[in-house]
Amino acid sequence: MATIGDAGWAVLRAHGIDTVFGNPGSNELPFLAAMPAGTRYVLGLHEGVVVGMADGYAQATGGPALVNLHAASGTGNAMGALANAVHAHSPLVLTAGQQVRSTVGQDVMLANTDAALLPRPLVTWSSEPADAQDVPRSLAEAVHTALLEPRGPVYLSIPYDDWAAPAGPHTDHLPARRTRSAAALAPEQLTELATALGTAAAPVLVLGPQVDAAGANADAVVLAEKLACPVWIAPSASRCPFPTRHPAFRGVLPASVRDVNRSLAGHDVVLVAGAPVFRYHQHLPDDLLPGGTRLLHLTADPAEAARAPVGEAWVAPVGPALAGLAAAVTPAARPAPPPPPPFPAPGGADGHVPPEQLFALVRAAAPAGTVHVCESTSTVDAFFAQADLTEPGSYLFPAAGGLGFGLPAAVGAQLAHGSRRRVVALVGDGSANYGITALWSAARYRIPVVFVILRNGTYGALRGFAELLGTGETPGLDLPGLDFVRIAEGYGVPAESVRDADTLAAALATAFGADGPRLIEVLTAPDAAG
Ligand code: TZD
Ligand code: CA
DSSP: OOBHHHHHHHHHHHTTOOEEEEOOOGGGHHHHHTOOTTOEEEEOSSHHHHHHHHHHHHHHHSSOEEEEEEHHHHHHHHHHHHHHHHHTTOOEEEEEEEOOGGGGGGTOTTOOTTGGGTTTTTSSEEEOOSSGGGHHHHHHHHHHHHHSTTOOOEEEEEEGGGTTSBOOTTOTTTTTOOOOOOOOOOHHHHHHHHHHHHTOSSEEEEEOHHHHHTTOHHHHHHHHHHHTOOEEEOSSOSBOOSOTTSTTEEEEOOSSHHHHHHHTTTOSEEEEESSOSOOOOSOOOOOSSOTTOEEEEEESOHHHHHHOSSSEEEESOHHHHHHHHHHHSOOOSSOOOOOOOOOOOOOOOSSSOOHHHHHHHHHHHSOTTOEEEEEOTTOHHHHHHHOOOOSTTOEEOOTTOOSSOHHHHHHHHHHHHTTSSOEEEEEETTGGGGGTTHHHHHHHTTOOOEEEEEEOSBOHHHHHHHHHHTOOSOSSOBOTTOOHHHHHHHHTOOEEEEOSHHHHHHHHHHHHHOSSOEEEEEEOSTTTTO
């Protein structure tokens, strides 16, 4: 007789789910025992890493990723990483084991009373089936909800005695069910937007992560070329939606009201596509937009549209909308922007490798199509000054700014891409610690990520903020005495430390040529070793 385990897994496998990212406890063992042959279990040693790996995997494949957590404590450990996945609109299906159904009310050890409440308000859908027989349908609902626009993580708590229970009637229909997001711009809406852009004197595009997630980067190029207009990446970029060496590319918009206003000066029409308006960070008040500027906002996320403080919004999947706009706009009579100057020659130094020089060396060493998972918070501008990113999916950054994404997401993305694309993780010596156990998973499963740790001995970005906020020298900003070579070797990843450009170039060549993970610690500031 079919069990809940058989019926539940039939649903998951029907959606192409053949990988589980997890960290198990007693509540989860019956779920794991029900895993069908051919399913891969990727063990992460901390739940932040488990969710970070799944997030990188889902962003690399575009499909759902299944996570299995241990009750309340496992879910709690996962919350920071979950915030990133929410803002990345990653279709993660989080499951957590629950104690035996009949005992939860007594709050026995490892029961999670009110389990569905715990991950809210981060997830938009969270549930614990009211009966074992509803588990397969609930799993289907979880997958559909995660995948329907605007996409995002969902959570399901499942009592462990459910898995071996007999499946009820009506489970046969579940695996074949599909739900589709079908909304699109109406023809007259497309015309309205195309006319506003086509008749603008000086339009500008501001593109966000949804464009890259939809693989609409080439449509954005056509639109920018027809409009002969500049293109920015929206503030607090978590993906790269536009080729960074295209003549129209201007970089990442700075993340303050004042600097957005200044950067958009002189433009009468701004199209923000696939991003919030705006994901500000530094609080520098000013007018939201230059006087007289009209802002058009295109997003797949109704909440993003509703909460924006300015602009007119259209809610639709951005991929087809950009393709439609690219086809519909009248080409402008303006001259196209000139080609970009050659990459600036980054300065070198004695005894350390400044970040911009490091990024130039990575560009020279990385094979075409390399995915850059970045989490080095004070060096974002230096990275984009040296970046040559063309293919969709070439750049990932924690979408909610929650550190601990970089190392695990790189492992998840490399697992998804296999031998088709290489992944390099460019991670600060602060950020690395929040997801450090991802190194073990990379070693354990021979996932050939090139890990580069930028060691400046400090929380550099916070030093920048200390200047902005005038808080002076505060405790908790320095990180002396970290040795990433010994840490990496302890987790099973071969590593070396470098402090000059030639040695770094050689180390990168070796790492990109390896068939397993490698870690390179780079001293990026004079006093980095502390
Ligand atoms: N904890 C978590 C989970 N997320 C955070 N964003 C922070 C703390 C605060 N934080 C930042 O926002 S940036 C930063 C911290 C601690 C410094 C990161 O240091 P790093 O990079 O070494 O990775 P830089 O280039 O030295 O800033
Ligand atoms: Ca640092």
